Amino acid sequence: MRTYVEIDLARVMENVRVIASQLPEGTALYGAMKADAYGHGAVEVARAAKKAGLAGCCVASAEEGEELIASGIGLPVLLLGRLLPEDEERAVELGLEFNVFDPAQVARVNAIAGRLQKKARVHAKLDTGMHRLGMDSDEGVSAMIAALGSAPNVTLEGVFSHLSSADDERAYTLMQKEKFDHWVKMFRGAGFTFKTHLQNTPGIFNYPGMGYDIARPGIGIYGYGYGFDTGKLRPALSWYARVLQVRELAAGETVSYNRTFRAERPMTLACIAAGYADGYKRCLSSRGEVLIAGRRCKVVGRVCMDLTMVDVTGVPAAPGDWATLLGTDGGETIDATELAGLCGTINYEILTSIHDKRVPRKYVGGGA
Numbered sequence: 001m002r003t004y005v006e007i008d009l010a011r012v013m014e015n016v017r018v019i020a021s022q023l024p025e026g027t028a029l030y031g032a033m034k035a036d037a038y039g040h041g042a043v044e045v046a047r048a049a050k051k052a053g054l055a056g057c058c059v060a061s062a063e064e065g066e067e068l069i070a071s072g073i074g075l076p077v078l079l080l081g082r083l084l085p086e087d088e089e090r091a092v093e094l095g096l097e098f099n100v101f102d103p104a105q106v107a108r109v110n111a112i113a114g115r116l117q118k119k120a121r122v123h124a125k126l127d128t129g130m131h132r133l134g135m136d137s138d139e140g141v142s143a144m145i146a147a148l149g150s151a152p153n154v155t156l157e158g159v160f161s162h163l164s165s166a167d168d169e170r171a172y173t174l175m176q177k178e179k180f181d182h183w184v185k186m187f188r189g190a191g192f193t194f195k196t197h198l199q200n201t202p203g204i205f206n207y208p209g210m211g212y213d214i215a216r217p218g219i220g221i222y223g224y225g226y227g228f229d230t231g232k233l234r235p236a237l238s239w240y241a242r243v244l245q246v247r248e249l250a251a252g253e254t255v256s257y258n259r260t261f262r263a264e265r266p267m268t269l270a271c272i273a274a275g276y277a278d279g280y281k282r283c284l285s286s287r288g289e290v291l292i293a294g295r296r297c298k299v300v301g302r303v304c305m306d307l308t309m310v311d312v313t314g315v316p317a318a319p320g321d322w323a324t325l326l327g328t329d330g331g332e333t334i335d336a337t338e339l340a341g342l343c344g345t346i347n348y349e350i351l352t353s354i355h356d357k358r359v360p361r362k363y364v365g366g367g368a
């Protein structure tokens with residue numbers, strides 16, 4: 001094997017418990033399992049997280065939802081994006097919950113559910129300031145209330161919204177909460193009974209007392225976050241790649257495409273079996289570091305599609321050794337936040353960029 005990731009399910013479970021401990025007793029956690037659980041494997045992560053008390057899963061497409069339901073996860077699965085018209089029948093059949101903000105969709109799924117003699121379970125999506133998806137006015141909410149009122153085969157399970165800046169902007173977040181509470185009151189005033197949810201991971205840690213029925217943590221389950229104290233969360237994913245060759249380079253010689261790196265003095269170079277097609281981003285060229293034998297080794301020259309060269313001068317590296325791209329070796333740790341900083345992005349993108357077909361996943365820590 002040239003490269004693989006290892007996912008510690010015990011850490012997933014631990015992180016779920018840490019997140020739950022932030023919130024009032026009885027708050028249900030619907031974990032974000034979209035993008036194959038942020039690159040960790042949705043089915044395995046959901047099973048482990050369920051053992052730690054996870055009460056539901058959130059996904060981004062009908063396909064992701066179907067995978068979890070078909071696995072027999074036995075938890076509500078909520079589609080956060082928009083259920084596309086061609087997926088409506090399948091969603092109702094499977095019992096996939098989905099968000100609605102379009103009254104015409106409510107009428108359509110009501111007819112489908114009637115025909116299938118099932119209930120369509122929906123969560124009304126409010127746009128309180130993210131300006132991505134959702135209803136953003138009293139008129140929109142009233143129209144939804146009317147649509148739901150004449151849709152006997154549609155059950156309103158939840159009313160929810162999404163915070164844009166819970167990691168960095170208190171005033172804006174509180175404005176979003178205020179709008180949310182106002183529209184929730186309209187639904188309640190119309191006689192509906194449902195669950196409310198607003199918080200993502202930074203929303204949970206920075207506003208633990210919001211008191212809604214459900215919270216939707218994503219990144220925290222995987223051991224990351226930003227804009228709050230992540231002290232008790234621990235990354236669940238480690239990433240390893242094989243050392244393929246080790247050799248000496250003379251002063252003045254150059255490394256990789258376009259010769260952007262030149263050896264100042266004689267050095268030892270290792271070539272490792274991961275590149276940007278695996279998700280080891282090209283922006284780490286001559287910037288990133290990997291761990292070999294417990295030591296930090298600098299990436300030198302351009303990261304290639306399948307291969308990356310690192311400086312192992314003075315490090316006991318040999319072909320066949322494993323380099324740690326993410327994780328801990330000896331006293332050193334490299335995490336996705338460090339790589340994200342070097343690439344001008346966020347740890348979410350580093351994790352979800354790891355290519356699942358090229359980088360097999362190994363699970364440890366029981367649970368699955």
Ligand SMILES: *Cc1c(COP(=O)(O)O)cnc(C)c1O
Pocket residue numbers: 032034080161162199200201202216217218219220
């Ligand atoms: C992805 C997502 C979440 C989880 O966000 P994190 O920042 O990873 O905790 C919650 N709600 C919605 C609507 C999302 O799209």
